Amino acid sequence: MAAARHRTLDFLLGGPARGEAVLAALRPVFQERGMAESLHIWPDHGCLATYVSAHGSFANVRIYPHGLVSLDLQSYEGEGEGDAQAQEGDDSLLDQVEARMKDLNRDGPGKVKRLPPLVRGGAVDRYWPTADGRLVEYDIDAVVYDEDSPYQNIKILHSKQYGNILILSGDVNLAESDWVYTHAIMGSGKEDYAGKDVLILGGGDGGILCEIVKLKPKMATMVEIDQMVIDGCRKYMRKTCGDVLDSLTGDCYQVLVEDCIPVLKRYAEEGRAFDYVINDLTAVPISTSPEQESTWEFLRLILDLSMRVLKQDGKYFTQGNCVNLTEALSLYEQQLGCLYCPVEFSKEVVCVPSYLELWVFYTVWKKAQP
Numbered sequence: 001m002a003a004a005r006h007r008t009l010d011f012l013l014g015g016p017a018r019g020e021a022v023l024a025a026l027r028p029v030f031q032e033r034g035m036a037e038s039l040h041i042w043p044d045h046g047c048l049a050t051y052v053s054a055h056g057s058f059a060n061v062r063i064y065p066h067g068l069v070s071l072d073l074q075s076y077e078g079e080g081e082g083d084a085q086a087q088e089g090d091d092s093l094l095d096q097v098e099a100r101m102k103d104l105n106r107d108g109p110g111k112v113k114r115l116p117p118l119v120r121g122g123a124v125d126r127y128w129p130t131a132d133g134r135l136v137e138y139d140i141d142a143v144v145y146d147e148d149s150p151y152q153n154i155k156i157l158h159s160k161q162y163g164n165i166l167i168l169s170g171d172v173n174l175a176e177s178d179w180v181y182t183h184a185i186m187g188s189g190k191e192d193y194a195g196k197d198v199l200i201l202g203g204g205d206g207g208i209l210c211e212i213v214k215l216k217p218k219m220a221t222m223v224e225i226d227q228m229v230i231d232g233c234r235k236y237m238r239k240t241c242g243d244v245l246d247s248l249t250g251d252c253y254q255v256l257v258e259d260c261i262p263v264l265k266r267y268a269e270e271g272r273a274f275d276y277v278i279n280d281l282t283a284v285p286i287s288t289s290p291e292q293e294s295t296w297e298f299l300r301l302i303l304d305l306s307m308r309v310l311k312q313d314g315k316y317f318t319q320g321n322c323v324n325l326t327e328a329l330s331l332y333e334q335q336l337g338c339l340y341c342p343v344e345f346s347k348e349v350v351c352v353p354s355y356l357e358l359w360v361f362y363t364v365w366k367k368a369q370p
Contacts, residue, residue, distance in 0.1 A: 002078040003122030008115050009094050011101040013067035014108025019047040022063050025100045029093060030059065057090070071097055124157070128172050130357050131283065131322035138165070138354075144236050149228035156236045162354040164236050166205050168229070174205050175354035176239040182207040184350040184361040185278060185317050193217045199267075199274045199309065201260045201302065202281035204229035206241025213244055213253050220253040223260040230257070264305035277306045279318035299332075303364075304339050312366055320360030323349055329360060342367040 019041070026049075030037065035051035035058075049061045057075035064070070075090055098112055116137075119126065126140045138159050145156035155167040163176030174181060183189065186208060193215035200208050204224040212220045224230055234245035248255040256263060260281070279302060282295065306316050320329055336343055345364045352359045 006118040007073040009071040010113045011069045012111040132324040196275035206245045210242040268308040316364040323358040
């Protein structure tokens with residue numbers, strides 16, 4: 001895959017760094033490759049040496065006075081035989097720099113850190129952030145689906161480890177391997193859905209609907225606003241949705257392609273009541289300023305309307321967010337005390353494979369009437 005590859009090597013010396021000595025040790029490595037040097041020196045802030053090759057790759061060697069020597073090597077590699085050789089050459093350069101730095105610091109307690117190459121600008125984007133802002137590199141090897149709907153960008157990418165992954169507007173939603181997510185948001189196997197009325201908000205990947213239908217409900221109604229999510233998942237996420245998205249209606253289910261808020265309001269006015277409401281719309285907002293966030297307003301509205309269509313002995317299930325976002329989760333729990341009726345809740349922490357983080361799920365129910 002043609003892309004720019006950014007390799008890094010950090011070496012922390014056991015004491016202050018002498019720029020002249022470090023450069024004297026490293027300069028021959030770059031000169032052997034015909035890389036031209038540019039040098040910048042700051043009396044109190046160390047130095048920066050830049051090496052540029054004839055084919056456009058370059059290396060920055062930053063030497064800090066306190067003892068950190070940082071190497072950044074960037075090159076462009078295509079798919080030909082020569083490009084593979086260039087990649088091996090870059091790895092060899094890092095090996096030589098690392099060996100020279102160890103020799104230079106032979107008698108000191110130096111520490112070396114070498115990261116895998118960062119691949120940038122390729123046809124497949126492998127880097128997606130976790131909910132708490134850490135960058136994760138996935139083993140993505142193909143773009144299966146990439147379309148813009150009226151509501152969002154929809155990507156389905158193939159991972160060697162997780163299968164196809166649904167990503168909506170840059171947010172990792174669900175992989176084919178993430179059955180544990182679906183299991184948790186349905187109550188972790190503790191509920192009896194047979195003969196029950198179930199309302200699913202969102203869930204366009206079809207995973208929840210597929211599992212609910214297997215449990216023989218009286219009727220499961222899924223309300224998903226984006227037909228293109230349904231279409232993409234029906235074709236490319238079949239390990240998740242099975243065949244339930246092949247038709248919008250079945251013996252014990254129906255799919256409404258609508259905005260769930262008008263549907264919830266209509267059901268509330270009609271006096272419709274459900275045994276279970278499963279909210280798979282959006283995670284708890286990361287922001288901790290609810291008065292400034294329309295997402296929080298949306299979430300509170302969904303909560304309140306869901307309670308209005310939930311039977312007195314019914315249960316409401318939803319995802320929360322990453323366990324590290326303690327402030328946002330705490331604020332969400334505060335919102336549960338602001339609904340039109342008093343409620344109680346419990347939560348469960350589950351490791352969702354493709355998220356690479358622990359995820360919180362909530363169960364909410366109305367307090368028993370006196």
